[in-house]
Amino acid sequence: MKIATILLIAAAIAALAAGLVMPGWLTFMLTLALAKGLVVLGLLLLMRAGLVSFGQGLYYCLGAYCVGIAGDYLQTQNALLLMLLAVVACVALAAIIGLLLCRYRDIFFAMFSMAFSMILYGILVKSTAFGSTDGFNVKPPLLFGWTPGGESSPMMAYGLAVVAVTGVGIFVWNYLRSPMGYAGEAIRENEIRVEYLGVSVRKVIYIKYLLAAAMAGLGGAITALAAGHIDPEMAYWTTSGEFVFIALMGGTGHAAGPVLGSIIFELLRTYAFQISPYTWQMILGTALLAIILYLPKGVWSLVERITKRIAA
């Protein structure tokens, strides 16, 4: 195993251990941040290929609703099974939509993916069986028959989130170093040349799209398990905009960027909201502008700069 992998696993174990002593609000916030981090990890794959999806909320929401609906109708509360179901459903949908979306680039990709998430939003808002705009409550999950009632329920979601982020993080880290991963950056630079080299651009993008959908579905499923409530807002375009925001903030240069970005984002949002409930969006917007202007490679580029200085 590579050193980075060992370090990451050690960090995950430390995060799990820290979860035992953390106050409840912090556990909850970190769980949501990690779940969003999963979605953004998927977005990172697409953004590396130069495709910005303004519609990851589609899979985020679908994953969450799969957990909620399956919990109600399939009479299963097994957390792992529910998560698997969410991922399968998202990949199945992405396999169809992806065929269409792979033909689009730039703002057309962004707008088209946004349209699909708005279609889901439109359907959910009008479906009274699923609580319309109010959404509905998700039944408390079980893990291998263990019912973490009351106090330890958020702990379970947190544990699942840490494990999922670690697994997906290692996967993305290795994927970006594989030929397929590098093909993404080549596509961003010059698509036609990549075609001349004998690589199917559409296939590379399609696979990335499927992976991104799976990760977004997983993130949505964990959010549903942790929050215990879901609503159509998860498919609204502002949610997808948030993911793009986080990806930019964290930086797409490294697999750790999205995770770091989403934790910072969640902290920033919580505190901005607490300090001034009327201007928290203004604070977020200003932060976004500052990052685009002064840190175009995200917060992670700061970390890289520091480690390089230490190494030098």
Add this chain to the structure above:
Amino acid sequence: MKLVIAMLMDGMIYASWLFLIAAGLTLIYGVMRILNMAHGSFYAIGAYAGASLVGFYLAGGYPPWGAYLVLLGAAIFSGIIIGLLVERGLLRFMYGRDEVVMILVTYAILLILEDVIKLAWGVDAYFAYQPYTLLGRTKLVGLSYANYDIALIFISASICFLLWWGLNRTRQGKLLQAVIHDRDTAAFLGINVTRMFTVTFVIGAVLGTFAGALTAPGISVMPGIGIEVIILAFAVVVIGGLGSIGGALTGALIVGLARSASVHLYPEAELFVIYGVMAVVLAFRPQGLFAIATARKI
């Protein structure tokens, strides 16, 4: 028969409203290649400015017909101010960046403006229904329509004509077309591209605030209206082809009629149908109906 007429009328009213919003968005994109998310905020600012000023005006006991002038004045005034502020104060430092980055920049502006609106006008709803009810209603084959809504169709049509005429039949419009086709060559030929950008952006912003001010009497003006509207406007301009005024008109008509058909026949699909139409159009015409083809670079 009655149903068909009702569908057509509702569709036309909705389409004219959509066109008012989409026109500014597509104009700015056509000239500057900026897909301006903050356009929704311009719309909201126009609505707030219109509603609050009409409220002041009528509370002063002035003749009620003047309220329309107040609406118009509020739209133009707020549009010029916000357009100049955003373009001169921020966007001009970002020119030349990637289109996707520009989306994010305008997204940040949208977030900031949302709170500026809350700070300036508070979170309570504003009502300015007087201009809406003042014009009365008309019966059309047994269906009652507000004259204000019917007037909206004519206003929208005249704005469409004005834009077409300004772009195709005036000297400044021809210069602008040169900028649209090739920014650098236009600059070589001595066209002041920077000023063209500023003027275009301000006109686009005024179109946005104008749409908001015209809508204000018919709705309750409250936080979040800009966020809802921008996504509709996107659907309209993407269907028609980004940057094309004729495209925005076609897109507005398609979306307007599709929505009203759905509202009358199958109301559950109201939101679905707008984006469904967009998805179908994009599936067959990836750049939209009226987009200009672009060359691929090797």
